[in-house]
Amino acid sequence: MTNIKYLLDMFLNYDIVSIEMMKNEFNVSDRKIRQLLSDLRNYETTNGFHIKTIIKQGYYLQVDDESKFDNFKDYIQETEVDISGNKEYRVSVIISLLLQNKSYITINEIAEILDVSRNTIISDIEVMKETIAGYNLELVSKPHYGIKMIGEEVSVRKILSKIMTNIIDHQLDSIEYFEFTKELQFDDVKKKFEELLHDYEIVMSANAVESIMIHLRVLMYRISQKNEIHDVQVNKDLIGKQSYQLAQELSDFISANYDVEIQKQEIDLLASQIFGKVTSNEIPEEQKQELRKSINCALEKIDKEYATQFSGDELLKESLLLHVYPLLLRVTFGLELSSSLVGSISAQYTNSFLVSLRFIEHHKELRKYKLSRDEIGYLALHFATHHERNNQKLLENVRHIVIVSDTLRSNLQLLNLQVQSIFPNARVMIKPYSAKLEFHVEEIDLILSTLPLSEEYDKLTILIPEVLSEQYLRKLKSKVLFQMADASEKVPSLDRLFYEDIFFYEDGNDYLEILSKYSKKMVERGYANEDFPESLIVREKRFTTVYDNGVAGPHSMHQNANIDSIGVIIMKHPIRYENRDVRCIFMLNIREKHLFLHQEISEFIMKVMSDTRAVDLLYQSKSFKEFKVHVKEIW
Missing domain, CATH: 1.10.10.10 (Winged helix-like DNA-binding domain superfamily/Winged helix DNA-binding domain)
Structure with missing residues (x-):
């Protein structure tokens, strides 16, 4: 391991120490050795020595002050010097x-x-x-x-x-792997790979093809980080020419289209991956089931140890099957990178490396071999990807965000766009800062504020700068994932406002009588307050809510629902009210202060009334279940 004490001992025992000697002693990469040398040189000036370079030979120790150097040696012997980071x-x-x-x-x-x-x-x-x-x-x-x-x-x-x-x-930078691969457009590479498979008359499952694409995305990310393979050995006689030729052609295509240089050892590794995926189709079913069983058994043991749910993730198990089989085909497991692949794993995935160690220990075949740190890092990415999928679901469940700021409006619009890039399903509401600002926390998932708010909002609030850099956006994402692991919808989302017992079909002709009849049913069934029917009719007479394309959205003058809900009336035949057709009526029955919910409903009504096909789908619904399906399609 990288330890100054051991490195200094080498300089004391040998006249000249080469990079190769240090690599053999510490069993790490060139990059790690140079970092170690740099760290040792940090102690030179004040401790009476210098590390000198002899071109093409190595390094030697020059002592300038015996007394200072002796004190430093004593200190080194008694203290484990921390050179490995913070x-x-x-x-x-x-x-x-x-x-x-x-x-x-x-x-x-x-x-x-x-x-x-x-x-x-x-x-x-x-x-x-x-x-x-x-x-x-x-x-x-x-x-x-x-x-x-x-x-x-x-x-x-x-x-x-x-x-x-x-x-x-x-560890902000480490999450960049997932950001990088998310933006990488690889459709042309996948198409080329499938064409090559056809040309070589090779059959490969869809999952196996996707597994190769994942390998290539990791390859592209490592190239972008100047992180190259230094040592990987594969059984070339076993793999044969066909996989190498295919790997070479695919690499040439990527090099030409993405302006990257792919080294020979990368092609060797890719060839072994292709061969492994191809031959995985030819594994006797009994052996394949045995591999699946061993993977599932290892995952179940991990789940028991760490209270995880890996064994229930079918996609993870398939990915591991397609990864482990080629791994077992290799003669040696010496894959080494310029910098550890583990550096590509985000802070919240620290456990992924530990889980991969446990997986190897619990897997009856893999535990027979000594895998390199980088091989373990590749394996860890499968577990990290499992976490990433789960985290993405959490981010998608964050639906209601308030941004509080006293900054310029132009900055607020930029903040809005940046926040929505992280939370794809969120509705963002911008509020100017005020000392008397109040929120109903039951409907808010997250508050982002440029200024501290009162203590009652602490659990929901993350303080942010007025301008969010790309680095801070990654930091914000990590903070939210940790802070909101149990994020849930605190108020009903739009599709939960529809109930079967307030879903009606009607063939009458009088619009206001129809509203009166069914608004009373909403009262009878406990959804609406007793003044709802009268208030709804008064509001509709003052200003009608019959919109374009036969959509109506009547609501009462008071927001005092017993249960947030939308009563739906599908007209069997269109009727006329104030010179407009009415086909679908949505009686809005919402409590006050649910600002996000009102915003959602307004957007839904706008979508429906501006889309003739959407209205037709709702109008033609034969049942409540079919109606709900169409609502989700529209939303």
Whole structure:
């Protein structure tokens, strides 16, 4: 592992130390060795030594001040020097790992995840003990099993809230993998790959094709990060020429169309992936079932350990099957990158690397081999992708957002667009800041404010700058995912406002009589307040709500519903009111203060009245169930 003490020992024991010698000693990449050298040189000036370079040979130690250097050596021998990054960040990650997992974790596993030495983790744990003091949490250790942390849920949530900001702040860039691959347009590559499969008369399942596309997206991301493979060995005799030729042609196509250079070892790895996916079709059904069984068994054990739901994710299991089989075909598992692929995994996916370690341990075939850190990183991406899918669902469930700001209107419009880019299903309401600002929290999922608000809104509020950079948008996304893991709809969404017992068909001719008749039924069935029928008729006589395309949206003068709801009347034959056709009537029965709900309803009515086909679909509905299907299609 990267440790200054061991590196200094090499310089004391050898006249010249080459990069190759250091790589063999520490078993890491060139990039990691150069970083280690840079970190050691940070101590040069004040400690009486210099690391000198001899071109094409290596490095040697020059001592300028024996007394200072001797003191430094003594210090190094007694202290584990932290060269591996921010200690506070590591302590936060360790706490997060311990709190979010049910079982014991070994110190070696934590060291592997954070890419530091065992001694560094032991030192971090001592600092961690000070951090958790006062939180009513207990660190428990068990020989041969590791450590775990136990405590009340209140204490767990309290300290997680404290440390998560630190984790997010230090790993903002790592979420870029998912952002990069989301924007990558790969339809032409997929089409070319399918054409090549046809030309080579190769049959590959749709899932296998998609698995190759995922591999290529990872490849493109690594190229964008200048993160290259240094060592991967495959059984070329086993794979054969056909997979190599196909991999070469596909690589040439990508190089020409995306202006990238794909190195030979990348093509070797791609060929092994293609061969593995092709031969996965030829696996005897008995062997395939055995592979599925071993994967599912490993996932079930992980679910039991960590209270996850991996074994229920069919897409994850299929992806793992298509990944594990080619992996088992390789002769050696030495894949090494310029920088660890784990760096591509977002802060909230710290556990993914740990889960992949556990998966290997629980998988009866994989555990026979020593996989490199980068091989484990590739495996971890499947688990990270599972989390990403779940997180995307959470973001889609955030429906009602308020932005509070005293900034310029032009900035507010930009804020609005940026926020909606993260929350695709959200309705955003902008409010100017006021000391007397009040919200009904039951209908709000998230408040983004440029100024602190009163304490009663703390759980919903995230403070933001007046201008959101791309980096801060990623940070905001991570904060919301952590803060709103249990995001849910606090007030009914539009499609939940329709009820079967207030859904009617009518063949009458008098519009106002029809409104009176069915508004009274809404009162009788407990949805509307007793003054609803009269108030609705008064409002309709003053100003009709019969719109274009035969749509009407009458509502009362008072917003005092018992149950937020919309009564629906489908006319069997169009009728006329104030020189307009009426075919579909929506009687709006909503409580006051539900600003988002009113906004949703208004948008729905506008969509229906401006779309003749939508009105036709609703008008022709033969049942309430069919009507609900059409509403969802429109919305």
